[in-house]
Amino acid sequence: MLGAQINHWLTRNREEGIQLLQKLVQAGSTQGNEAEAQALIAKTLLNIGLKVDRWEPDGNELEKHPYFASPRTTFKGSPNVVGILKGTGGGRSLILNGHIDVVPEGDPAQWEHDPFSGKVIDGKMYGRGVTDMKGGNVSLLLALSALRALGIPLKGDVFFQSVVEEESGGAGTLAAILRGYKADAAIIPEPTNMKIFPKQQGSMWFRIHIKGRSAHGGTRYEGVSAIEKSLLVVDHIRKLETRRNERMTDPLYSKIPIPIPINIGKIEGGDWPSSVADLVKLEGRMGVSPEETMEEAKNEMKSWLEKLADIDPWFKQQPVILEWFGARWVPGAIEKQHEFVTSLSSSYRNVLGEEPVVEASPWGTDGGLLTNVGATPTIIFGPGITEKAHFPNEYIEINKVFEAAEIIALTIVNWCGIEEE
Amino acid sequence: MLGAQINHWLTRNREEGIQLLQKLVQAGSTQGNEAEAQALIAKTLLNIGLKVDRWEPDGNELEKHPYFASPRTTFKGSPNVVGILKGTGGGRSLILNGHIDVVPEGDPAQWEHDPFSGKVIDGKMYGRGVTDMKGGNVSLLLALSALRALGIPLKGDVFFQSVVEEESGGAGTLAAILRGYKADAAIIPEPTNMKIFPKQQGSMWFRIHIKGRSAHGGTRYEGVSAIEKSLLVVDHIRKLETRRNERMTDPLYSKIPIPIPINIGKIEGGDWPSSVADLVKLEGRMGVSPEETMEEAKNEMKSWLEKLADIDPWFKQQPVILEWFGARWVPGAIEKQHEFVTSLSSSYRNVLGEEPVVEASPWGTDGGLLTNVGATPTIIFGPGITEKAHFPNEYIEINKVFEAAEIIALTIVNWCGIEEE
Numbered sequence A, B: 001m002l003g004a005q006i007n008h009w010l011t012r013n014r015e016e017g018i019q020l021l022q023k024l025v026q027a028g029s030t031q032g033n034e035a036e037a038q039a040l041i042a043k044t045l046l047n048i049g050l051k052v053d054r055w056e057p058d059g060n061e062l063e064k065h066p067y068f069a070s071p072r073t074t075f076k077g078s079p080n081v082v083g084i085l086k087g088t089g090g091g092r093s094l095i096l097n098g099h100i101d102v103v104p105e106g107d108p109a110q111w112e113h114d115p116f117s118g119k120v121i122d123g124k125m126y127g128r129g130v131t132d133m134k135g136g137n138v139s140l141l142l143a144l145s146a147l148r149a150l151g152i153p154l155k156g157d158v159f160f161q162s163v164v165e166e167e168s169g170g171a172g173t174l175a176a177i178l179r180g181y182k183a184d185a186a187i188i189p190e191p192t193n194m195k196i197f198p199k200q201q202g203s204m205w206f207r208i209h210i211k212g213r214s215a216h217g218g219t220r221y222e223g224v225s226a227i228e229k230s231l232l233v234v235d236h237i238r239k240l241e242t243r244r245n246e247r248m249t250d251p252l253y254s255k256i257p258i259p260i261p262i263n264i265g266k267i268e269g270g271d272w273p274s275s276v277a278d279l280v281k282l283e284g285r286m287g288v289s290p291e292e293t294m295e296e297a298k299n300e301m302k303s304w305l306e307k308l309a310d311i312d313p314w315f316k317q318q319p320v321i322l323e324w325f326g327a328r329w330v331p332g333a334i335e336k337q338h339e340f341v342t343s344l345s346s347s348y349r350n351v352l353g354e355e356p357v358v359e360a361s362p363w364g365t366d367g368g369l370l371t372n373v374g375a376t377p378t379i380i381f382g383p384g385i386t387e388k389a390h391f392p393n394e395y396i397e398i399n400k401v402f403e404a405a406e407i408i409a410l411t412i413v414n415w416c417g418i419e420e421e
Helices: A002-012 A014-026 A035-048 A059-063 A130-149 A171-178 A217-222 A226-246 A294-306 A339-352 A367-372 A398-416 B002-012 B014-026 B035-048 B059-063 B130-149 B171-178 B217-222 B226-246 B294-306 B339-352 B367-373 B398-416
Strands: A051-055 A080-085 A094-099 A124-126 A158-163 A186-188 A196-200 A202-211 A262-269 A279-288 A321-329 A358-361 A378-380 A395-397 B051-055 B080-085 B094-099 B124-126 B158-163 B186-188 B196-200 B202-211 B262-269 B279-288 B321-329 B358-361 B378-380 B395-397
Touching: A002 A014, A002 A130, A002 A339, A002 A398, A014 A035, A014 A124, A014 A130, A014 A398, A035 A051, A035 A080, A035 A130, A035 A158, A059 A171, A080 A130, A080 A171, A094 A130, A094 A171, A094 A398, A124 A130, A130 A158, A130 A395, A130 A398, A158 A171, A171 A367, A186 A367, A196 A339, A196 A367, A202 A226, A202 A294, A217 B262, A217 B279, A226 A262, A226 A279, A226 A294, A226 B226, A226 B262, A262 B217, A262 B226, A279 A294, A279 B217, A294 A321, A339 A378, A339 A398, A367 A378, A395 A398, B002 B014, B002 B130, B002 B339, B002 B398, B014 B035, B014 B124, B014 B130, B014 B398, B035 B051, B035 B080, B035 B130, B035 B158, B059 B171, B080 B130, B080 B171, B094 B130, B094 B171, B094 B398, B124 B130, B130 B158, B130 B395, B130 B398, B158 B171, B171 B367, B186 B367, B196 B339, B196 B367, B202 B226, B202 B294, B226 B262, B226 B279, B226 B294, B279 B294, B294 B321, B339 B378, B339 B398, B367 B378, B395 B398
Parallel strands: A094 A158, A094 A186, A186 A378, A196 A358, B094 B158, B094 B186, B186 B378, B196 B358
Antiparallel strands: A051 A080, A080 A158, A124 A395, A196 A378, A202 A279, A202 A321, A262 A279, A262 B262, B051 B080, B080 B158, B124 B395, B196 B378, B202 B279, B202 B321, B262 B279
16 A cells, blocks of 8 residues: 555656756766755755755864775865654664765766766666666655655654765765764665675775886896786785685675675886886775674785795795775675565565565675664665666666665665554 | 007006096986087097097988887987098908997986996996996097007008987987998997807887776676786796797807896786776887897797687687887897907907907897998997996996907907008
8 A cells, every 4th residue: 555655656756756866967976076966965855854964074083083084084065965854753763875976987988978968768867876876866865755745654763864975985974973873774775786785895905016126128037027926916816815705605695706806906017118127016906704804804915915925935035015095995794684684675575576686795885884883784775787887878777766766665664664643 | 569558558548538438427418418428529539530420310311211210200419420530441441339328317316426427436437327338438439549549550441439329229320320331340339248249139129908808896707807817918928938048049148048038027007906907008128039030029929929819718809919119129140250259359368368258148239230231240349237237326347448448459450450561
């Protein structure tokens, strides 16, 4: 009965939902340019009838926090926006968290349409950030709108959070936690392609400096090539990845070829074709299991690199140097049996008539911060698709946005409860 | 008798020789800044009593020549200087060729003394270019000065050439050849540490583009890492180097661990720690044997890289791209039995009382152009040491400059002959 009402409301308001998503895409919102999109969010929340809390995160306060990771410490012009829907009391509270920041559009020549057009073709909307994750954010807003429009009296509080800075390490969500927002559960509609992720791997970036000894290329045997040594390091890291992944026995990872990958994404070394390279730098991303801490992962990498000296005595003389730099995402996990997983799964079945896929995510989200720092058990579930995030011609299937909205609306009702009339 | 005269003259004029070398070092002469040093050379040649030919190479003419390789095509302010000493007739002619250009000094912090000071400490002079190859050039000038001062009437012509642009591929020497300078033999006093090199390997620079397929680092198994593929390419090139060097059976190479090395000097790929790298570029230097042409070497590299497809089917889809770019030095060789080798070796024995070491050089010189384009059989023999060339704190042992001058003076007499009185 309630399900049918929500479904009808979403159908009747389909055009408005599409327009909201289009406007959000058109507003851009790369790092530092979030203000326009956030103003639109705040206006939408006020229209729905929520109280709005809007503030610029305090860089000085954030910097002191051990979980802070961001390339910037000032958030002037980059506000967080939270919409507050107080319940009638006695229900469980819920955070709906979506990040408003999008990664840069990259080379415009690789886009078939203007990346900030929000163009709709054959049921898909195109644009930077539409799948990661404005489509998911609109699902949340539609769910709230439907419940408000239908006059459903929720018992628990609901907090809609439109946060900045997820793409650079989660400073926006950390700021919301430090402002006091906690709840009995949270949902983040990152692009999971409608899969349910109760676990998310964390990740952190590393840099490895590998030394060689310079010489003229014509007498290269008088030098030690940092490029050749770097091959050994890459191979050694590959073996560490294998070891770490052999430990991942949780069935949530059973369909993932490499649950917590170690990616080496950049290599750079040497400065002259005819000289032996005396320095190579590797940069990469280490996946962190929900079953370990960031520190444990760091220590394992450190000890493993020390073993290089057993493979090649050169590394005894010139040990590689390991640095952790840049972005970092804390892993997050709740039990597959957690009641919020059950609640979301049940809504999924009701709306789509099939079993949801429950898996672990291959990437980090703000869920790690919400779960571990904010003490708010978090699930990742959204309508977008990972494969399009961060790529040219990013798009989302519009139908999925509405399906997710319906599932989330039912979940809110299930979780927060309804005041009996 | 003549040997003793030359030796005495060099001893009496030691201070002037050291001062000349110091002034040449102080004059600098990195690419484009050769004018001051060339003016000093021209003045010295005039003082000795030679005719001087000074001209700026013609970039338009050079560009048409298949052996031209230089990053620039205009030589305004970068003259070649040739000193001409006409013989009395009936003797063999000789070119004495030294380049005036020096490579940049690099990071000044790595130098113990100002790189353009020419400071003398414990019998060594320090400075950029002192070993490569102003020390050798001064040996040539001292040899000529001694013969002129002693009034020795040579039968053959001697041409002293102070050329620009050796460090960038030999445009200065090519310009001298195109101006008509040829001889029955030539000597280039590059830093061989008093070894005699009748053969010099050539070299050329290559760039290899290795493609991958991008993906998010958290799902790296969905991409193809150009960094991992580049490891296979580096390994494959190492095997080509082995094959090519197994063919080098000439005893002149017997003491050289890798006669014609292939050096991979630069690697660069990927642009984000958390993405799978979709492109890696390698840059390197391929040694070219005196027994092969540049084209043969290029073709061998090309065919070898095509075999990558047998090692990994990925390279069938995405063959690597090979480019030849930048600098290039033509190999050069004369027979070990050539009369000029015998002549130089004999002078060496007379001056130093021991057998010279006769070897093949691990690097290219302008000798390849002189021998192959200028039809002038060339030997490389000089007082500097390779290990200090192009490095911080470059120095030369001053005694070696005078020993080389004495050996070269005797060689000029042997080779060109003396008019009987």
